[in-house]
Amino acid sequence: MDTLTLxxxxxxxxxxxxxxxxxxxxxxxGLMVGAMPGIGSLAGVALLLxxxxxxxxxxGIIMLSAVYYSNMYGGSYSAILLNIxxxxxxxxxxxxxxPMAQKGRPGKALFTSNISSFIGGTVGIIFLTLLGPAxxxxxxxxxPVEMAALLMVAMTSLSWLMGxxxxxxxxxxxxxxxxxxxxFDIVVGTPRYHFDSxxxxxxxxxxxxxxxxxxxxxxxxxxxxxDQKVEFDKKLTLKDSILSASxxxxxxxxxxxxxxxxxxxxxxxxxxxxxxxxxxxIAEKKLGKNQKEMGKGAIEGVAAAEAANxxxxxxxxxxxLSLGIPGSGTGAVLLGGLLMYGLNxxxxxxxxxxxxxxSLIASLYLANIITLLVALSIIPFLVKILKVPVNILIPIISxxxxxxxxxxxxxxxxxFVMLAAGVVGYFLKKNDYPIAPLLLAFVLxxxxxxxxxxxxxxxxxxxxIFFEKPISAVLMTFLLITIITPMIxxxxxxxxxxxxxx
Numbered sequence: 001m002d003t004l005t006l007x008x009x010x011x012x013x014x015x016x017x018x019x020x021x022x023x024x025x026x027x028x029x030g031l032m033v034g035a036m037p038g039i040g041s042l043a044g045v046a047l048l049l050x051x052x053x054x055x056x057x058x059x060g061i062i063m064l065s066a067v068y069y070s071n072m073y074g075g076s077y078s079a080i081l082l083n084i085x086x087x088x089x090x091x092x093x094x095x096x097x098x099p100m101a102q103k104g105r106p107g108k109a110l111f112t113s114n115i116s117s118f119i120g121g122t123v124g125i126i127f128l129t130l131l132g133p134a135x136x137x138x139x140x141x142x143x144p145v146e147m148a149a150l151l152m153v154a155m156t157s158l159s160w161l162m163g164x165x166x167x168x169x170x171x172x173x174x175x176x177x178x179x180x181x182x183x184f185d186i187v188v189g190t191p192r193y194h195f196d197s198x199x200x201x202x203x204x205x206x207x208x209x210x211x212x213x214x215x216x217x218x219x220x221x222x223x224x225x226x227d228q229k230v231e232f233d234k235k236l237t238l239k240d241s242i243l244s245a246s247x248x249x250x251x252x253x254x255x256x257x258x259x260x261x262x263x264x265x266x267x268x269x270x271x272x273x274x275x276x277x278x279x280x281x282i283a284e285k286k287l288g289k290n291q292k293e294m295g296k297g298a299i300e301g302v303a304a305a306e307a308a309n310x311x312x313x314x315x316x317x318x319x320x321l322s323l324g325i326p327g328s329g330t331g332a333v334l335l336g337g338l339l340m341y342g343l344n345x346x347x348x349x350x351x352x353x354x355x356x357x358x359s360l361i362a363s364l365y366l367a368n369i370i371t372l373l374v375a376l377s378i379i380p381f382l383v384k385i386l387k388v389p390v391n392i393l394i395p396i397i398s399x400x401x402x403x404x405x406x407x408x409x410x411x412x413x414x415x416f417v418m419l420a421a422g423v424v425g426y427f428l429k430k431n432d433y434p435i436a437p438l439l440l441a442f443v444l445x446x447x448x449x450x451x452x453x454x455x456x457x458x459x460x461x462x463x464x465i466f467f468e469k470p471i472s473a474v475l476m477t478f479l480l481i482t483i484i485t486p487m488i489x490x491x492x493x494x495x496x497x498x499x500x501x502x
Contacts (some may be wrong), residue, residue: 007129010358014062014366022059023363026066027371033067034074034087045334057341058359064337065317065360066367069121072273072310073371076113077382080302081106082397084215084404088206089273089309091439092281094214096294096301103297107241107379112302114375115243116255120307121368123259124266124314129361131318141471142268144454149466149475150268151448154279155441156479168433176441179204186450199413206442208405208414209421213435215401216422221429222394241379243299251303254284262308266315273309273316278440280308295434314364321345321357 013019029048045064052060075090080097093113100109142150155173182193183203194200243251258280265276284304285294294301320331322345338345343353350357405418425435459465467473 003130006354006358007362010355010360010362011365013058013355013359014362018055019059019062019359019363020366022055022063023066023366024370026063027070027367028374030067030070031074031077031371031374034071034090035077052337057343058356060341061334061337061356061360062363064334065364066371068334069310069313069364069367070371072121072306072313073114073117073375075309076117076302076306077110078400079214080109080113081382082215082400083218084397084400085210088210088443089277089313090305091210091214091274092277092305092309092436093302095281095305095436096296096298099295099297100299100302105297106382108243108247108299109302110379110382111241111243111376112247112251112299113306114372114379116251116258116303116306117310117375118368118372119252119255120259120262120310121314121364123256123307124263124311125361125364125368127263127311127315128318128364144451144458145465145469146471146475147268148448148451148455149472149479151444151451153475153479153482154275154282155444155448156482169437172428172433172435172438173441176438177445179209179438180442180445181449186446187453199411204442205409205414205417208409208418209442210439211401211404212418212421213425213439215397215404216418217425217429219394219397219401220422220426222397247299250290251299254288254300254303255307257287258284258304258307259311262311263315265308266312267318273312274443276312277305277309278443281305295436317361317364321349321360 014023045068048064048067052063054060055063071087072089075085075087076093076097079085079090079094080101083094083098085091085094097109097113100106180203182200184191184201191201261280261283262273262276265279266273281301281304284300285291288294288300288304290298290300316331320335335345343349343356401418401422402415405414406412409415409417428435428438455465456462465472466476
């Protein structure tokens with residue numbers, strides 16, 4: 001009851017004209033920033049941070065939080081329509097969103113993305129409201145050992161969950177791990193695989209890599225098929241994009257399942273919405289009813305990715321507010337803003353600054369609703385992008401790729417990485433090698449390496465440390481089961497074949 005009273009008080013404060021205007025402005029800016037490849041929520045929040053210093057602390061943080069949250073919506077637009085993820089959490093959305101657009105269902109894909117984002121965000125915010133401090137305390141139980149075990153499960157799962165050939169999935173996973181090791185050693189700090197180039201000391205930049213793998217490789221593919229026309233819905237009204245009852249029944253269970261998973265990932269320190277999106281999609285690929293269509297334009301794929309990344313983005317406020325631990329780079333910028341306003345995130349924030357804390361949480365509900373309404377209303381205008389002739393679309397997408405890669409790295413090195421990644425991505429697609437495992441491995445490998453090495457330092461090299469703690473022991477047991485099960489199935493299948501022959 002106290003929680004509800006505090007939330008209503010925060011809602012009353014958030015509904016004041018200037019705070020409501022800040023939430024609306026942040027939601028609109030977040031949508032635009034998210035839809036621009038290479039910028040993302042981190043750059044958007046960082047650029048707007050100095051502007052908010054003119055506002056009161058509550059108003060300024062409400063605006064920045066709305067930008068961060070609505071960015072999760074906007075990242076799917078370019079991913080679905082152009083196959084260029086606007087931000088890293090939208091990588092998984094493009095796997096099914098873009099094929100849906102190519103098959104003449106861009107409106108359905110965008111509508112699914114927005115509805116699933118709303119469901120995921122709502123679940124994440126509700127959990128933040130009811131269990132914020134408790135969720136943050138649970139997240140603290142995931143030390144280096146537990147995080148290493150969780151990431152090992154994720155890395156092991158993706159090889160056969162992505163693509164028709166497990167061997168090709170493993171190969172692209174290894175390529176992703178190799179690329180992730182370029183630059184300074186995360187633990188010791190010594191340079192490795194930099195080939196005497198100063199540019200590689202900072203590692204391979206992720207956003208140019210993503211833009212190249214998805215966007216520029218798509219440009220090369222379009223150049224081959226420039227005489228072909230993409231089919232799309234001729235009716236561009238919102239009414240024609242609304243999902244049918246059967247489609248809603250398909251995405252609601254997926255969205256709820258992915259929302260719960262994303263919420264759990266979001267409270268983990270350092271996990272972030274990108275990890276939530278990857279794991280949500282993997283879970284749907286393995287547990288969903290429409291597994292065979294995943295990656296070919298399945299509506300469940302879009303729903304899983306978007307629900308997971310939005311719920312993770314919302315629940316990431318739990319460790320940020322309760323413990324002062326950001327879950328991502330954007331969270332770190334928000335933490336800096338809080339400190340500059342004289343606020344100290346931690347266990348006492350809910351007690352010492354209840355007006356600020358609950359106004360911020362209440363504003364997330366408003367930002368979620370405002371973003372959904374704006375996102376749905378602009379679907380007819382977004383779909384018109386597919387009416388642009390291919391010979392005009394090619395230079396437009398190429399320009400977006402170049403600008404996005406440059407903005408992400410602030411140098412032409414990012415552009416060169418994007419071009420090289422585009423060529424590699426094109427040949428991988430041509431030979432049916434899945435790109436998603438490469439990107440997932442690239443994202444997770446640094447965190448996995450850091451936590452594994454810290455775990456071995458703690459245990460003086462003994463691997464038994466992964467079985468000494470309850471959470472890691474459960475995860476490692478599950479990991480062993482997932483590795484052994486395919487082997488047992490293969491053995492039983494061969495034995496059955498031999499018996500049938502006899």
